[in-house]
Amino acid sequence: MTGMWQMLGRPLRHWRDHRFTITNSSAYLDGELVAAEHRRVHAHAHACPKCRYLLASLRQTLIGLGGLRRAAPESVVPDVLETLRAADS
Numbered sequence: 001m002t003g004m005w006q007m008l009g010r011p012l013r014h015w016r017d018h019r020f021t022i023t024n025s026s027a028y029l030d031g032e033l034v035a036a037e038h039r040r041v042h043a044h045a046h047a048c049p050k051c052r053y054l055l056a057s058l059r060q061t062l063i064g065l066g067g068l069r070r071a072a073p074e075s076v077v078p079d080v081l082e083t084l085r086a087a088d089s
């Protein structure tokens with residue numbers, strides 16, 4: 001049984017970190033996460049190409065918005081996340 005849990009543990013942990021990273025990606029880029037959460041996202045993105053892509057895309061979006069960001073951050077970030085979620089399934 002121990003062996004089975006070791007086999008299951010890794011993907012489950014990865015999946016939970018994956019959801020956490022997607023959910024908190026904009027907060028991560030905004031530096032709004034506490035240190036432990038920030039490290040969790042950082043470590044996961046290192047191991048997960050999809051989340052590296054997500055964070056890179058979001059970062060580009062936030063940079064691209066520049067001065068517009070304060071006016072309409074809510075409308076763009078969810079769209080990007082939605083697109084990436086759709087691409088993921």
Ligand SMILES: [Zn+2]
Nearest residue numbers: 018048050051
């Ligand atoms: Zn991931």
